[in-house]
Amino acid sequence: MSLAEHPLRKYTRPHVKKTTTCPGCGNGIVAQAILWAIDELNREEGLSMDDFVFVSGIGCSAWIPSPLFAADTLHTTHGRPIAFATGVKLGLPRQKVLVASGDGDLAAIGGNHLIHAARRNIDLTVVMVNNGIYGMTGGQTAPTTPRGLNTITSPYGTMEPEFNVAAMVAAAGAPYVARWTTYHPRQLKRAIKKGIQKQGFSFIEAISQCPVQYGRVSKLGRATAILEHFRDHSLKLAKAREMSEEELAGKITVGEFCDRQAPELASQWSELRARLGKEQG
Amino acid sequence: MAKVTLFPQACKGMEDCGICALVCPQHLFTSSGEMNEAGYVPTRLTEPEECTGCQSCMLSCPDMAIVVVKEKGEEAS
Ligand SMILES: Cc1ncc(C[n+]2csc(CCOP(=O)(O)OP(=O)(O)O)c2C)c(N)n1
Ligand code: SF4
Ligand code: SF4
Ligand code: SF4
Ligand SMILES: [Mg+2]
Numbered sequence A: 001m002s003l004a005e006h007p008l009r010k011y012t013r014p015h016v017k018k019t020t021t022c023p024g025c026g027n028g029i030v031a032q033a034i035l036w037a038i039d040e041l042n043r044e045e046g047l048s049m050d051d052f053v054f055v056s057g058i059g060c061s062a063w064i065p066s067p068l069f070a071a072d073t074l075h076t077t078h079g080r081p082i083a084f085a086t087g088v089k090l091g092l093p094r095q096k097v098l099v100a101s102g103d104g105d106l107a108a109i110g111g112n113h114l115i116h117a118a119r120r121n122i123d124l125t126v127v128m129v130n131n132g133i134y135g136m137t138g139g140q141t142a143p144t145t146p147r148g149l150n151t152i153t154s155p156y157g158t159m160e161p162e163f164n165v166a167a168m169v170a171a172a173g174a175p176y177v178a179r180w181t182t183y184h185p186r187q188l189k190r191a192i193k194k195g196i197q198k199q200g201f202s203f204i205e206a207i208s209q210c211p212v213q214y215g216r217v218s219k220l221g222r223a224t225a226i227l228e229h230f231r232d233h234s235l236k237l238a239k240a241r242e243m244s245e246e247e248l249a250g251k252i253t254v255g256e257f258c259d260r261q262a263p264e265l266a267s268q269w270s271e272l273r274a275r276l277g278k279e280q281g
Numbered sequence B: 001m002a003k004v005t006l007f008p009q010a011c012k013g014m015e016d017c018g019i020c021a022l023v024c025p026q027h028l029f030t031s032s033g034e035m036n037e038a039g040y041v042p043t044r045l046t047e048p049e050e051c052t053g054c055q056s057c058m059l060s061c062p063d064m065a066i067v068v069v070k071e072k073g074e075e076a077s
Helices: A007-011 A027-047 A081-091 A101-108 A111-120 A165-171 A185-197 A214-218 A222-234 A265-279 B019-023 B058-062
Strands: A052-056 A072-075 A098-100 A126-132 A174-182 A203-208 A232-234 A251-257 B002-006 B027-032 B043-044 B066-070
Touching: A027 A098, A027 A126, A027 A185, A027 B058, A052 A081, A072 A165, A072 A265, A072 B043, A081 A098, A081 A101, A081 A111, A081 A265, A098 A101, A101 A111, A101 A126, A101 A165, A126 A185, A165 A174, A165 A203, A174 A185, A174 B043, A185 A203, A185 A214, A185 A251, A185 B058, A222 B019, B002 B043, B019 B058, B019 B066, B043 B066, B058 B066
Parallel strands: A052 A072, A052 A098, A098 A126, A126 A203, A174 A203, A232 A251
Antiparallel strands: A174 A251, B002 B066, B027 B043
């Protein structure tokens, strides 16, 4: 018997029949990984889309939750989704708040929000789609662009080293940090699920393909060529830790950067409010 | 055995995407040769009976154009 519709369609808005992305874009794989994680949490813990608020900034990757997901979605300004999400979480502490946005959005213009949300340890799940470029605006250099790549804003090759965002977020204090690529959809789903379950700031970096802009400037071209690159250059963190910087050049380290417990901000605020309420009658 | 359902109207095309063809360990995807309403030429399965039900195509399709349902008794990965 053929299915009438995809099982994840129950989590998407009925009037949104198509994704907003170019053919082969990794954003759709990340969107699915988020929805499969929620589907598992629905079966195991009874979570529903009504328990979530999805927040995104500006960029192609910011179109992952909105308009696709049938839930409360906030499509905000460039670089600011974590600031909006912080307000949502403190105002509605019982909601699960998930941010999905791009590398430019979260690690360039929004970099300080990211660092301080990790340091404060507020209970958000941040899924950063790292396609190594500003996709939406036409292929400009991002802080995540590999050194040496010719982009439209660095025609002689970028001279700056690329930002190791996952390691930075772990160093800032986030209790859960993982990195996978879109060639690893199962691991990505598992990491997002763990991030949602974690009480505290969790950060999942999804190295993803932008065949149109990154594919053009890197000359890798098609989505499948970029995915083959991810397949052939990914290296588990445990192995990477035994290797030198030179040996690691050009490699994509994947796995869990940290998984630990730390006092969470929104619950501390709730406790303080309850305590003061009692003391002051 | 597993049952694969393709949604050709959601597919963005073998030529520009083709991710299912890359990830299928059985190499079962090929072009259908017929254009959909959006102007893309979606994929089709060459030998559906050779599908192992691994679900890699489903999890990797950016446009939710594939569903793989395993026969009873098998565990989803
Ligand atoms: C304040 C502000 N500055 C710049 C822009 C232009 N702008 C829109 S999207 C974008 C970069 C998007 O890159 P990224 O976050 O990596 O998303 P992608 O499109 O690659 O998914 C920029 C610079 C803007 N919209 N607002
Ligand atoms: S420009 Fe790149 S990131 Fe944006 S939708 Fe197209 S392929 Fe995806
Ligand atoms: S489930 Fe696995 S074997 Fe079957 S068509 Fe998809 S990728 Fe190929
Ligand atoms: S992965 Fe999906 S969208 Fe891409 S060619 Fe295959 S069926 Fe079509
Ligand atoms: Mg980007």
